[in-house]
Amino acid sequence: MPAEESTFLRACRRQPVPHTPVWFMRQAGRSLPEYLRVREGTAMLEACATPDLIVEITMQPVRRYAVDAAIFFSDIVVPLKAIGIDLDIKPGVGPVIADPIRDRAAVSRLRPLTPDDVPYVSDAIKGLVGELGHIPLIGFAGAPFTLASYLIEGGPSKNHDHTKAMMYGAPDLWFSVLDALADITITFLQTQIDAGVSAIQLFDSWVGAVAPEDYREFVFPHTKKIFDAIGDQVPKIHFGVGTGELLGQLGETGADVVGVDWRVPLDEAARRVPAGKALQGNLDPAILLAPWEVVEERTREILRRGRTAEGHVFNLGHGVLPSTDPEQLRRLADFVHTESARLAAE
Numbered sequence: 133m134p135a136e137e138s139t140f141l142r143a144c145r146r147q148p149v150p151h152t153p154v155w156f157m158r159q160a161g162r163s164l165p166e167y168l169r170v171r172e173g174t175a176m177l178e179a180c181a182t183p184d185l186i187v188e189i190t191m192q193p194v195r196r197y198a199v200d201a202a203i204f205f206s207d208i209v210v211p212l213k214a215i216g217i218d219l220d221i222k223p224g225v226g227p228v229i230a231d232p233i234r235d236r237a238a239v240s241r242l243r244p245l246t247p248d249d250v251p252y253v254s255d256a257i258k259g260l261v262g263e264l265g266h267i268p269l270i271g272f273a274g275a276p277f278t279l280a281s282y283l284i285e286g287g288p289s290k291n292h293d294h295t296k297a298m299m300y301g302a303p304d305l306w307f308s309v310l311d312a313l314a315d316i317t318i319t320f321l322q323t324q325i326d327a328g329v330s331a332i333q334l335f336d337s338w339v340g341a342v343a344p345e346d347y348r349e350f351v352f353p354h355t356k357k358i359f360d361a362i363g364d365q366v367p368k369i370h371f372g373v374g375t376g377e378l379l380g381q382l383g384e385t386g387a388d389v390v391g392v393d394w395r396v397p398l399d400e401a402a403r404r405v406p407a408g409k410a411l412q413g414n415l416d417p418a419i420l421l422a423p424w425e426v427v428e429e430r431t432r433e434i435l436r437r438g439r440t441a442e443g444h445v446f447n448l449g450h451g452v453l454p455s456t457d458p459e460q461l462r463r464l465a466d467f468v469h470t471e472s473a474r475l476a477a478e
């Protein structure tokens with residue numbers, strides 16, 4: 133069966149499926165002992181630039197779980213590193229930028245990305261597509277707001293103070309940062325599509341910090357520019373945390389699938405997005421730390437509510453927590469398949 137016929141791609145396109153497809157954000161990574169083993173002695177950004185490691189780490193969760201898609205192992209800051217921004221991913225912290233971007237002169241450091249800046253991305257994807265066979269590979273990138281937040285703050289941030297100060301106080305500067313980031317993101321995604329990914333996910337993880345009217349003015353046009361440029365080449369997923377009040381607009385950007393965190397039930401999310409959108413989500417990743425019976429009950433409820441959407445891809449409401457027992461994820465992937473097939477036959 134070619135990747136084109138997969139339940140994951142069919143659900144993204146809102147076509148009928150025999151069971152609900154499932155994958156997990158951050159399905160690779162620190163919850164897996166085999167990940168910790170292969171990463172030993174290799175810095176995160178170095179791993180992201182080493183095709184053999186990318187292939188191995190991407191395959192690890194596919195070997196363990198009956199997931200319906202793999203996600204390319206990388207990080208949202210990889211294209212920024214590739215254009216020469218001095219940054220590192222610090223263990224236990226996340227991306228840290230040596231010299232945050234706060235003025236006009238600094239914006240010129242956001243030069244365009246070319247595919248030649250990220251040869252390891254193309255190489256790894258080409259290898260993965262061969263290894264995965266019928267399982268589709270999801271490519272991804274960070275959206276302009278979330279990337280801008282790391283660049284402007286200099287690292288992870290709770291309140292996004294400097295970011296919002298620029299957005300509200302120096303809108304011309306803000307728009308030039310977001311426009312440069314949109315262009316970098318378009319090239320990063322197109323490079324992945326050209327190398328063979330079957331779908332893409334654009335992460336605007338922290339955009340839930342922005343009020344709906346400000347999202348419309350300061351963020352929406354740049355995200356829409358990215359999805360317009362990608363067009364209909366592959367299904368496009370868009371996700372952010374705490375975006376209950378933005379779900380409609382996230383759909384209007386041109387995404388085919390809107391990712392939902394655990395705060396909004398899927399039937400309510402289905403009412404908030406425009407017609408013609410599939411939904412992805414939305415089990416609270418912390419529920420996996422509870423006994424299996426709780427996971428099962430919550431998952432059954434999500435599958436029921438997901439049936440009110442035009443298409444449903446099961447996922448967590450955000451990434452797998454590092455303390456998650458992989459056995460819970462293995463059971464969860466199987467349960468999503470059997471229970472959704474049972475519900476469909478009811």
Ligand code: 1CP
Pocket residue numbers: 156157158159160161162176203204205206207208209221223224225226227272278287288289335337451
């Ligand atoms: O050494 C390590 O293992 C570092 C931990 C780690 C990992 C495993 C980081 C640092 N990034 C990643 C991989 C990664 N990053 C993946 C692939 C894994 C998979 O899904 O299988 C993906 C999709 C990302 C994307 C990413 N990076 C996002 C968007 C997704 C999300 O979780 O919201 C964000 C916001 C980042 C930034 C980042 N990179 C790393 C960390 C710890 C963070 C978050 C920092 C913060 O809290 O602001």
